[in-house]
Amino acid sequence: xxxxxxxxxxxxxxxxxxxxxxxxxxxxxxxxxxxxxxxxxxxxxxxxxxxxxxxxxxxxxxxxxxxxxxxxxxxxxxxxxxxxxxxxxxxxxxxxxxxxxxxxxxxxxxxxxxxxxxxxxxxxxxxxxxxxxxxxxxxxxxxxxxxxxxxxxxxxxxxxxxxxxxxxxxxxxxxxxxxxxxxxxxxxxxxxxxxxxxxxxxxxxxxxxxxxxxxxxxxxxxxxxxxxxxxxxxxxxxxxxxxxxxxxxxxxxxxxxxxxxxxxxxxxxxxxxxxxxxxxxxxxxxxxxxxxxxxxxxxxxxxxxxxxxxxxxxxxxxxxxxxxxxxxxxxxxxxxxxxxxxxxxxxxxxxxxxxxxxxxxxxxxxxxxxxxxxxxxxxxxxxxxxxxxxxxxxxxxxxxxxxxxxxxxxxxxxxxxxxxxxxxxxxxxxxxxxxxxxxxxxxxxxxxxxxxxxxxxxxxxxxxxxxxxxxxxxxxxxxxxxxxxxxxxxxxxxxxxxxxxxxxxxxxxxxxxxxxxxxxxxxxxxxxxxxxxxxxxxxxxxxxxxxxxxxxxxxxxxxxxxxxxxxxxxxxxxxxxxxxxxxxxxxxxxxxxxxxxxxxxxxxxxxxxxxxxxxxxxxxxxxxxxxxxxxxxxxxxxxxxxxxxxxxxxxxxxxxxxxxxxxxxxxxxxxxxxxxxxxxxxxxxxxxxxxxxxxxxxxxxxxxxxxxxxxxxxxxxxxxxxxxxxxxxxxxxxxxxxxxxxxxxxxxxxxxxxxxxxxxxxxxxxxxxxxxxxxxxxxxxxxxxxxxxxxxxxxxxxxxxxxxxxxxxxxxxxxxxxxxxxxxxxxxxxxxxxxxxxxxxxxxxxxxxxxxxxxxxxxxxxxxxxxxxxxx
Ligand code: ARG
Ligand code: ZN
Numbered sequence: 001x002x003x004x005x006x007x008x009x010x011x012x013x014x015x016x017x018x019x020x021x022x023x024x025x026x027x028x029x030x031x032x033x034x035x036x037x038x039x040x041x042x043x044x045x046x047x048x049x050x051x052x053x054x055x056x057x058x059x060x061x062x063x064x065x066x067x068x069x070x071x072x073x074x075x076x077x078x079x080x081x082x083x084x085x086x087x088x089x090x091x092x093x094x095x096x097x098x099x100x101x102x103x104x105x106x107x108x109x110x111x112x113x114x115x116x117x118x119x120x121x122x123x124x125x126x127x128x129x130x131x132x133x134x135x136x137x138x139x140x141x142x143x144x145x146x147x148x149x150x151x152x153x154x155x156x157x158x159x160x161x162x163x164x165x166x167x168x169x170x171x172x173x174x175x176x177x178x179x180x181x182x183x184x185x186x187x188x189x190x191x192x193x194x195x196x197x198x199x200x201x202x203x204x205x206x207x208x209x210x211x212x213x214x215x216x217x218x219x220x221x222x223x224x225x226x227x228x229x230x231x232x233x234x235x236x237x238x239x240x241x242x243x244x245x246x247x248x249x250x251x252x253x254x255x256x257x258x259x260x261x262x263x264x265x266x267x268x269x270x271x272x273x274x275x276x277x278x279x280x281x282x283x284x285x286x287x288x289x290x291x292x293x294x295x296x297x298x299x300x301x302x303x304x305x306x307x308x309x310x311x312x313x314x315x316x317x318x319x320x321x322x323x324x325x326x327x328x329x330x331x332x333x334x335x336x337x338x339x340x341x342x343x344x345x346x347x348x349x350x351x352x353x354x355x356x357x358x359x360x361x362x363x364x365x366x367x368x369x370x371x372x373x374x375x376x377x378x379x380x381x382x383x384x385x386x387x388x389x390x391x392x393x394x395x396x397x398x399x400x401x402x403x404x405x406x407x408x409x410x411x412x413x414x415x416x417x418x419x420x421x422x423x424x425x426x427x428x429x430x431x432x433x434x435x436x437x438x439x440x441x442x443x444x445x446x447x448x449x450x451x452x453x454x455x456x457x458x459x460x461x462x463x464x465x466x467x468x469x470x471x472x473x474x475x476x477x478x479x480x481x482x483x484x485x486x487x488x489x490x491x492x493x494x495x496x497x498x499x500x501x502x503x504x505x506x507x508x509x510x511x512x513x514x515x516x517x518x519x520x521x522x523x524x525x526x527x528x529x530x531x532x533x534x535x536x537x538x539x540x541x542x543x544x545x546x547x548x549x550x551x552x553x554x555x556x557x558x559x560x561x562x563x564x565x566x567x568x569x570x571x572x573x574x575x576x577x578x579x580x581x582x583x584x585x586x587x588x589x590x591x592x593x594x595x596x597x598x599x600x601x602x603x604x605x606x607x608x609x610x611x612x613x614x615x616x617x618x619x620x621x622x623x624x625x626x627x628x629x630x631x632x633x634x635x636x637x638x639x640x641x642x643x644x645x646x647x648x649x650x651x652x653x654x655x656x657x658x659x660x661x662x663x664x665x666x667x668x669x670x671x672x673x674x675x676x677x678x679x680x681x682x683x684x685x686x687x688x689x690x691x692x693x694x695x696x697x698x699x700x701x702x703x704x705x706x707x708x709x710x711x712x713x714x715x716x717x718x719x720x721x722x723x724x725x726x727x728x729x730x731x732x733x734x735x736x737x738x739x740x741x742x743x744x745x746x747x748x749x750x751x752x753x754x755x756x757x758x759x760x761x762x763x764x765x766x767x768x769x770x771x772x773x774x775x776x777x778x779x780x781x782x783x784x785x786x787x788x789x790x791x792x793x794x795x796x797x798x799x800x801x802x803x804x805x806x807x808x809x810x811x812x813x814x815x816x817x818x819x820x821x822x823x824x825x826x827x828x829x830x831x832x833x834x835x836x837x838x839x840x841x842x843x844x845x846x847x848x849x850x851x852x853x854x855x856x857x858x859x860x861x862x863x864x865x866x867x868x869x870x871x872x
Pocket of ligand 1: 121298376
């Protein structure tokens with residue numbers, strides 16, 4: 001059934017404190033919970049107390065120390081109800097037995113590589129004990145854990161360590177206390193035989209925090225970059241937001257089986273080990289970047305998520321959108337701001353726009369759900385971050401900071417809402433954000449149409465902007481949004497152009513406050529026709545169509561003072577050319593020559609950073625072009641058109657590009673820093689162009705694969721060879737597998753590269769990989785590394801005409817669903833591409849989905865996604 005935001009009501013009872021006792025043993029774990037509970041003021045005496053529970057086995061139950069009679073409670077698959085609790089404060093004591101070993105869903109208490117660990121967000125705590133498992137129930141926790149010393153010498157939980165000692169025979173115990181009231185989703189516990197590295201951080205008020213990262217023995221050396229990222233994150237949050245860490249210890253644990261990236265449990269973050277471990281021989285620059293970002297993200301949650309949490313799960317983007325914004329800002333400050341911005345926008349366009357434009361579209365703050373796990377989406381996270389970024393753009397850095405300061409001051413210790421978040425910015429700045437707030441509640445990517453004209457006689461320039469949002473599931477009608485358009489006008493010589501007056505709408509310095517269905521701005525005192533540079537820095541998450549031709553786009557690529565728009569102009573120009581070719585329209589020779597020249601000029605510009613150049617020369621992904629086309633897409637035609645553009649671009653200058661590629665090779669020892677990483681990404685970008693666009697590329701890829709001194713270059717060569725299916729691709733993949741089969745995180749890279757192959761036998765090979773008896777089919781990283789890239793970016797084979805790609809995925813999803821519904825439903829979301837495909841492929845896709853829906857016993861996770869896909 002569906003849960004609605006409008007039905008939110010506080011619980012009649014609250015939990016005053018939670019005392020937990022875990023007795024961990026090889027065979028089973030016993031959990032005794034002593035919950036101090038009281039009715040809220042106004043609760044009718046005799047109101048039942050309904051506690052959540054999921055797959056729990058109740059061993060005993062007592063009220064204020066006395067066993068409860070059978071008639072006083074009921075328990076079923078969804079929890080435990082006290083029929084008539086006392087109308088005063090009381091202590092409920094329950095005891096349950098858990099089998100962590102059998103927990104393949106990886107929610108609640110489970111075992112990963114022998115280590116006992118937990119994942120509770122959003123609704124995993126109810127798989128550990130009976131509780132009010134919702135984020136508006138905040139309580140201080142005290143946790144006692146006892147475990148065999150030989151199996152689990154390390155015992156960790158949230159907060160500070162109170163005591164530890166011997167518990168007889170092989171057993172020992174530890175007691176942890178977290179003084180900060182928290183919701184159950186932030187609970188965590190780890191027991192295992194782990195290695196660690198330690199460090200310390202001195203906060204701005206001079207407190208010394210003990211830091212540790214725990215990992216499998218032997219992996220300690222691979223944790224140093226994560227530790228360094230943590231210390232930089234702690235310092236940054238003090239500098240940028242005035243936020244200091246609050247407990248005496250901060251622990252991170254890396255585990256191998258984890259449903260997503262990482263989790264911000266109070267004082268005890270648990271990480272997917274792929275976001276902790278790094279060494280140059282096995283990790284790529286992208287891996288280092290990801291580690292830095294996610295370590296920061298989880299740390300920043302301590303204030304935006306933990307000290308201030310969500311009232312209910314509809315408010316998820318209150319913590320996630322804001323924390324993604326904060327981690328993006330951190331990376332921008334630590335590395336290159338324009339390069340980071342391009343990176344984030346590329347991610348938004350490849351992942352969020354497709355979600356927002358398809359059957360799974362929902363607002364950043366949804367108002368109903370069947371399965372909350374299906375709402376940890378790129379819309380909630382990344383579009384949520386864009387909304388916060390627009391707020392910062394509208395209010396300016398100082399105004400935004402004033403609002404954030406008030407947020408921390410006013411809501412510390414609370415579980416709150418998006419409305420309360422917007423209110424602090426209103427109160428701190430004396431503004432009204434009612435219209436702006438629609439960004440949180442309205443789904444769909446706004447489409448902005450731009451037209452302009454110039455009148456030489458009156459020296460006026462007019463700019464017309466029109467906005468619309470297409471209907472999305474459940475939202476037929478759309479309202480105009482307040483869209484901040486950062487902009488500039490550029491004169492014929494490439495320099496910025498001012499104006500003497502502007503009328504027709506609100507313009508504040510370089511910001512248009514575009515708040516109606518359409519607006520026409522008239523600028524006066526304009527001596528010659530300018531080229532408009534709009535949405536500088538991608539100031540709003542919208543799609544823009546304009547009457548700018550290729551010539552003006554390439555002018556922007558050359559002259560815009562905004563690096564983001566320089567990049568974007570090139571992307572727009574090449575997307576248009578590929579889309580034209582895919583739809584059978586021919587190019588003129590001048591289009592290609594001009595675009596090629598613009599790319600070469602970008603490459604030659606000594607003032608540009610290599611990392612930026614790498615992004616500027618990148619040819620838009622096939623999925624981005626497909627979205628641009630928007631309907632009746634034939635993936636084969638898109639792939640062929642993309643290849644054709646690359647050939648036309650590269651062919652005449654292959655020698656020059658090869659020389660640039662060679663000039664970028666380096667023998668300096670590997671460092672993951674942004675400068676070196678940027679040079680590697682440019683070199684690998686050139687390699688991709690050469691492989692796709694000329695026959696010089698393939699041997700270079702093979703040579704780079706063979707001679708690479710680090711995993712970044714090695715992996716790039718393999719991925720490019722696989723993606724363009726060079727003559728050596730199969731040999732390279734075979735070699736990589738033989739060498740790296742033993743390291744699971746490197747094996748994942750092989751799975752991902754293998755899934756990118758465009759040849760007709762890839763589905764067959766993937767079936768064989770999955771069916772191999774030693775394939776670790778319960779590990780989310782393995783499954784996602786193989787199936788994720790296939791559904792999300794191998795459009796040619798996933799959306800094959802004969803439907804074999806679709807059927808392979810639905811059959812795999814059916815199997816995975818029995819083991820881990822969250823992993824299964826995530827893979828299934830790849831089918832959101834169906835509506836833009838040509839009819840024959842779309843039908844094959846729907847057939848495969850319908851066959852899946854006919855199966856018995858699907859999880860709620862998969863059923864929810866399936867129903868939404870089929871309704872769309
Ligand atoms: N809160 C975690 C993070 O953003 C992720 C939790 C994901 N949970 C889920 N059910 N998908 O950092
Ligand atoms: Zn998060």
